[in-house]
Amino acid sequence: MYTFAGTAYERGKQHGRELAVAIGDRVGRSLPVDLDAAQRTRIAQPWLDATEELDIDLVREMAGIAAGSGTTLAEIVLLNCFEAFKLQESEEKGGCTVVGSTTNGQTVIAQNWDGNPQRAIGIAVHRHRDPDAPDVAVLSSPGGLGWIGMNEYGLALVNNDLVGGPIARTAPSQAIRRVLLKQTDTSSALSAVQAISHPALRSYVLADAAGVLAAVEVLPHEAPATAPTAATVVHANHAVAAKVRAVEDRKLQESVFPSSAHRASRAAELMVQTYQQADQRDRLRRVLRDHDGLPFSVCRHPDPTEVTHTVASVVFDCTKRQAEFYLGLACEPDAYEVVDFGATALSVAHGRGEAALTEETDGLASSSSAPSSAGTNSTNIERSEGIE
Numbered sequence: 001m002y003t004f005a006g007t008a009y010e011r012g013k014q015h016g017r018e019l020a021v022a023i024g025d026r027v028g029r030s031l032p033v034d035l036d037a038a039q040r041t042r043i044a045q046p047w048l049d050a051t052e053e054l055d056i057d058l059v060r061e062m063a064g065i066a067a068g069s070g071t072t073l074a075e076i077v078l079l080n081c082f083e084a085f086k087l088q089e090s091e092e093k094g095g096c097t098v099v100g101s102t103t104n105g106q107t108v109i110a111q112n113w114d115g116n117p118q119r120a121i122g123i124a125v126h127r128h129r130d131p132d133a134p135d136v137a138v139l140s141s142p143g144g145l146g147w148i149g150m151n152e153y154g155l156a157l158v159n160n161d162l163v164g165g166p167i168a169r170t171a172p173s174q175a176i177r178r179v180l181l182k183q184t185d186t187s188s189a190l191s192a193v194q195a196i197s198h199p200a201l202r203s204y205v206l207a208d209a210a211g212v213l214a215a216v217e218v219l220p221h222e223a224p225a226t227a228p229t230a231a232t233v234v235h236a237n238h239a240v241a242a243k244v245r246a247v248e249d250r251k252l253q254e255s256v257f258p259s260s261a262h263r264a265s266r267a268a269e270l271m272v273q274t275y276q277q278a279d280q281r282d283r284l285r286r287v288l289r290d291h292d293g294l295p296f297s298v299c300r301h302p303d304p305t306e307v308t309h310t311v312a313s314v315v316f317d318c319t320k321r322q323a324e325f326y327l328g329l330a331c332e333p334d335a336y337e338v339v340d341f342g343a344t345a346l347s348v349a350h351g352r353g354e355a356a357l358t359e360e361t362d363g364l365a366s367s368s369s370a371p372s373s374a375g376t377n378s379t380n381i382e383r384s385e386g387i388e
């Protein structure tokens, strides 16, 4: 686990320095090789501008990563913006199975995070200690803002790639995920989901310490489709809501994620079979390590029929504010990390936290965020050097 502490720019710089070699490798490996520096800058610019409007601290963080690792801001933006490239041309590909439960006073969401070998390299837990926002632990790639995670309030976010439909040059989803993880509960995160412009089809599942479990599918240019609140949720890499299904590219989806239908139906079946299980963590772990239908199983093993396999899995106990991260296959993890937010008091005092969150929500609407201290200057310098 890597821990970064301080302002956005400081945390980014720590991240960049510590993972400089891995970030440089990822830039070389994952960004299209036929793009020169000017082209990278031109492609990154609209995504960077939109991220600055959404949450300028995330731009400061990416500028810090670039400065610390000796890369450019454009390269770091593009590492966080697979939406800028067509799925077929993208070097990193992912799939996932999500499952969640809120029952008997216990709320847990979990996910198998599947990726191709490219995407698996360097995946790790990054913990951010932020003086201005809730502390957060995310599963992240080198140079990345994070794929899935939980914050100190016990708000957790997991999500699934969906395929097809339009692409909008907004803030990339990795930035959006971090913005959602700055909220305190599911309700405020859902409000943020509604207010944000989304770049592509995606499914988010959110849960909080109070036991509110919600699923929402987002798409560009339209309001998200929020599913009715339920005691259990399962999701794989195909859309469920009618309006999202209407724009999804089902043919491409079935060729990229042929296991998706089976993973979703099997996970749902297991949730029914295990409804009497008292401990929800054990129940969800049971689902994540299931091998029914191999190679199309929930625990995806390397197999030529589909390019992705399970690289990591998470079990987020929102009630206890404990985040478990497992690296490797869900059935036989190679390593694991536990971040126990429940063991310590909230780092952001309630009053201060709520004030910060009000600013955050305002920022979504008005694009204003009070710049502060060195981070701003550094970001501006980096921007002028790196991207404009």
Ligand SMILES: [Zn+2]
Residues within 6 Å of the ligand: 289, 291, 299, 300, 301, 329, 330, 331, 332
């Ligand atoms: Zn397995």
